[in-house]
Amino acid sequence: MVETSYYILLSASLFTLGILGVLVRRNAIVVFMSVELMLNAANLAFVAFARQQGNIDGQVLVFFVITVAAAEVAVGLALLVTIFRNKQTADVDAISQLHG
Amino acid sequence: MLDLIWLIPLLPFIGFLINTLYTGRIADVHTRERTAGYVAVGAVGAAFIVALLAFVQLGQLPEEARLHQVVLWTWLATGSLNVPFGLMLDPLAGVMMLLVTGVGTLIHIYSIGYMHGDKRVARYFAYLNLFITMMLLLVMGNNLLLLFLGWEGVGLCSFLLIGYWYEKRSASGAAVKAFVVNRIGDAAILLAMMAIFFYFGTLNFFTTTVNGIEYPGFIEETSRIAGVTVGIPGQTFLIGTIISLLLLIGVTGKSAQLPLFVWLPDAMAGPTPVSALIHAATMVTAGVYLIARTHAIFTPTTLAIVTWVGALTAIIAATAAIAQWDIKRVLAYSTVSQLGFMVAAAGMGIYVAAIFHLLTHGVFKALLFLGSGSVIHGTHETQDMRRMGGLREHMPTTFWTYLIGALSLAGIVPLAGFWSKDEIIAHAWKHQGDAGYILPVFFILVLSSAMTAFYMGRQMALVFWGKQRDHHYHPHESPSVMTIPLVILAGLTVLAGALNLPGSHWLTDWLHPVMREEAAQFSIGVAVFATLLAAGSGYLGWWLYAVKFANKITVDGKDPLYHWTGDIWDSMAAAWYFDALYNSTIVPAYRRVAGFFAAVFDPQGIDGIVNGVGRLFGRASNGARTLQNGFVRTYALAFFLGVVVIIGYLITAL
């Protein structure tokens, strides 16, 4: 059996990759994928701890996260499509109407 | 009858209401004018009759019981303050009330003729009636606050009547000036009232019973403040001195004394009967009445100041009266001067003499003003004496009555003015040892009375002697509705001296319950001296202008005496520049500061700070605004850093 710490390490690496992706990349699709990466890093940590603790609460929560993530993808992609139609770009920096 | 004394002020008030609410709306001009006059005269006449009956009844009471109070309702009651709306009748209020309603009725009648054809006559009579009401409240109020209501009320009527021809800028200015100058004095009276309440716990003059509860009167309890002082260490003042000085300031306002007399000459912008009623016979004497009423509070220190104020006013105004050309301004300054006599008398502690002079002056000055009104009326609104001359033949009734008035004012035996003025001068002479200032005051008063005779001689000469110098008008005698009051007043002027003749001294006895004064001693020496002096200077004044300079007086010309006196004459004509002084210092300073406050200090100073605070927040939020740059990734970084900080905190804290 693999040590829980390895899973956590993997989860942390994935999460860091996700954050970097969100912060560094400008393409909205990539940002979006990075967010998914972060969510899945969290899922991995949940599952790993659930297995270690021997109860299924963590796994149940993962299903919730997957469901919400799916919904989020649906809404997010719909927004993206609309923005792309209006702006002809998927660059997040181009969408800065809310600046002060 | 004595319980019905509230009718006396109420009747003219009803006249006021009728003339305000009803008469003004009558469409027909003649009916309106007639109704207004009849209503007003009827109201005041009825008040006079009631006053006379009440007066007689008062006289039938035993001497010590001659104080009747009628409390109509509780006016102001809160905390320990309890002021009734109550009227009283005592010997002093009685004589004042008769003067006000009696002379008032005559002047109302006269006004019917004088104001004939005026387009706002209903308003005029309404004001006159309101004035009588207020004046009666002033003299009959049983407490200081009600007296003050009358005091300010007559000031209001004075304002309204001076500004009666408000289209004229000078008239409206004089009206506002009169009101404001009076208010300065009134503010002092307010302070005096509050101090009286503070130290006595009451504003009633005498013990008053309201609903079975007795409220004390402060005049009876002056011993409570005997010796009580206030002030900073090293410099203390008697409470009585402070209160009475405040009252004196009020008196200088209403009775046109130094330094607040400047409004009265300007007040002549009003119709002449108003000058007679308000600015000679009644309202301006209210100050003397106030001193007499509250004399128990006055301390020797204040009385010395009162005497000086009166004497200096008497001489300054007398000199000013000499140098006037306007027939009414001569009389106006003369009024100021005579009021100075009364105030000086009050200051010397001879209140009966002050009231005596007040009464006789009320009669003969009303006569003189009404006479001057008759002259103005008969010469088609001419007031400049240089344009008159020789009116003796055209206006015989006016001339003879005016002559009686002038001789009385000059102090010629046996007219009323002689007796009352002599009482004051004789007292000063007899009591010159009482205090160091009495003798100089005596000389000032004697000099003033000589000047009085001089300017009246000058005026008689200018108006009635010589030849008519301006032929733009045809002089005519006034209608009988105007001359009959003149004749009655002239008759009273001859007789009024009998009120307090040496030997009979009826007025002293009558006022004894209030004033507790001994009869004045008559001095034949002083009387002869004063009479000769008055006759001599009066003759001089007449001779100079009727004979010597008869041909040198020209329309718009200089006075012949100017040749010898020069600048002094100008100073006299300007009443020693008091008015000019105020107009060049206080008034512009007040305006300038007001302008500074309004244009600079308020919008830029105070509001500047307020708006500055607003701008400060504006700036700060402008800075904070740039953080919100709209880039999603910046926000994400902020979230991330926030999470890092929170987790870092949790880790280190645990």
Add this chain to the structure above:
Amino acid sequence: MFPYLSLILWLPALGALALLATPREQHQTARSIALAVSLLTFVISLALPLRFNAADPSMQFVEQVAWIPQWGISYHLGLDGLSLWLVVLTTFLIPIALFATWNSIHAQVRYFQILMLLLETAMIGVFIALDTILFYLFWEFTLIPMAFMIGIWGSGNRIYAARKFFLYTFAGSVLMLMGIIGLSFLHRDATGAELTSFSLTQIMGDIRTGAFALEFGMEQLLFGLFFIAFAIKVPMWPFHTWLPDAHVQAPTAGSVILAGVLLKLGTYGLIRFNLSLFPNASEWAAPAIGILAVIGIIYGAWIAFAQTDMKKLVAYSSVSHMGFIVLGIFALNEIGITGAVLQMVNHGLSTGALFLIVGYIYERRHTREMSEFGGLWTVMPIYGGLALVMVLSSVGLPGLNGFIGEFAIMQGAFISPALGWGYVAVSVIGVVLAAVYLLRMYRETFMGEVNKPENAELKDLSGGEIGMMVALLVPIVVIGLFPTLFFAPMQASISEVAQAFRSVVAEGQ
């Protein structure tokens, strides 16, 4: 017990709701409904003085329903001698103000009427709320209709004025909210109760019995929080600068209500909160506040003299008059406080009347510059006569209402050990200056010759306009001659307030 207070409080709001249902275009209907509702409210409110028990110092007509029981907040209404006449003044002035707009408001008539009625509910609410949170809600709610009234129907620089009015007074009230919350928490801790209580009567009662004693420093702090809120509302010098702006830009009806009632919220609050809750701090602060009040009296009067705009002149005169009221309040004795409460009513009547008078001429000539006028008395005699009476009432002529209030205030301040004669000696100058600026205005506009052709043909007041003036004139004269009618119901409640200071007052006499 019939719920008079709730009825009077909510009737105008219900009227506003009903107005929402009327068609937008039917201006006349909207005006009539609003006027009818406000008149009905006034008539009902007349039952209050009639059924008021003058001998009872405690709250009357009390209604209490739990609202947020977890926090001790309730819907708690009541009336005592302090608020009685202020409620009646409010219900009296609203119909007059509504009637005054009959011919002058033409845009969005319905909304104007709605705001006016909502404002009435809010103002009455402030005077009768006995729960501090409820008080705060009504207090803040008065701002909104007024700010809109200035901002939508005002003239010239109205947005600036509305914003300033809102922000300035709001800034003060936020401090008051802190004070309210702090007070209740301290009260809970001091009495050991489980729940906080926001009931004013309970906190006040505990303070009077000594069950709730504040530490002096804390009392000073809370006093200050409340005081700033109220001082801005009054407005006291130097917080007064929003007032001229708001008045000049506001429509006539807005000015009448602003001067007539809204300013009184501040002075009412000073008595209800500062004096009743923090007697020690009140005594501590009275000399300083007295100085501010006296400065306000003189400064307001002085600056009014330099104004050329009649409305601005009247606005600054309010600063001066409100200074008198604060002076009376901080005399801390019955005479002064009674005078101050009466003067609140007086100021509402006379200044309301003066704003109407300015409004009448503004409607006819669309200017308020004094130099544009002259000789109006000749052209409009009835107008001139009524204006003169109102001016004199404001000047404080004895026999009319203003004098009674001013005299009682100054007498109270004179015998007060907290203030004393020095304050009165200066403020009495304000009485002189009042005559200076008001009579100057009267002289410039009403006296003199008719020298402008535009003025020669002006119509005198209509029957309705005369009616409004007479409606104001009657109480002005009645208060002047029979002030005891108005004093009597106040006595018991005010002596309750003054009780806390009585020991000191007694020493002074």
